Amino acid sequence: MLETAALAAGMSWASGLRLYLAVLAAGVLARLGWLDLPTGLQVLSSWWVIGVAGVLALAEFIADKVPGFDTAWDGIQTFIRIPAGAILAAAAFGELDPQWMVAAGLVGGTLAGAAHATKAGTRALINVSPEPFSNWAASFTEDVGTMGGLLLAFFLPVVFLILLGVFLILAIWLIPKLWRGVRRLHASLRGPR
Numbered sequence: 001m002l003e004t005a006a007l008a009a010g011m012s013w014a015s016g017l018r019l020y021l022a023v024l025a026a027g028v029l030a031r032l033g034w035l036d037l038p039t040g041l042q043v044l045s046s047w048w049v050i051g052v053a054g055v056l057a058l059a060e061f062i063a064d065k066v067p068g069f070d071t072a073w074d075g076i077q078t079f080i081r082i083p084a085g086a087i088l089a090a091a092a093f094g095e096l097d098p099q100w101m102v103a104a105g106l107v108g109g110t111l112a113g114a115a116h117a118t119k120a121g122t123r124a125l126i127n128v129s130p131e132p133f134s135n136w137a138a139s140f141t142e143d144v145g146t147m148g149g150l151l152l153a154f155f156l157p158v159v160f161l162i163l164l165g166v167f168l169i170l171a172i173w174l175i176p177k178l179w180r181g182v183r184r185l186h187a188s189l190r191g192p193r
Helices: 002-031 039-045 047-063 069-092 098-126 133-155 157-190
Strands: none
Touching (some): 002 039, 002 047, 002 069, 002 098, 002 133, 002 157, 039 047, 039 069, 047 069, 069 098, 133 157
């Protein structure tokens, strides 16, 4: 149960940052026999799913490195990442009572939403910098952090769950500050009325 909870939480959290990378990583590791996916997620090891996730992960990797465009990409992905995080979490608990699936879906959507809001807010503020290097550094950090988090969720679930708790505490503290910063930025860009 602990491994399933960590897998569901890890896939959901990673979906908020890099959905396609999360699906690709789980699918490839399962296809190689290094990761035993629950029945509800075994479809991720399909060559079709791996192929589509690979193409989309590459597109997201490139889109995320372009200042400004990454914010537009994040805006569109808001409607994809959060529901996908909920679906992945619910599917991880697919063999259990439907109550567990619904609860996992709700928690999974919340984790994906927290990760996505933190990422999107941070990146919106970073994008006002005139140089691209801070954007690239943030993007590569997200790539590495997502893979590291997924590997911990898959192979060291207790460590991942502890770090996820730390992330959630930081997100609760940071998201209101990011929201105020984005509102101030938006107001300054609109200028005086």
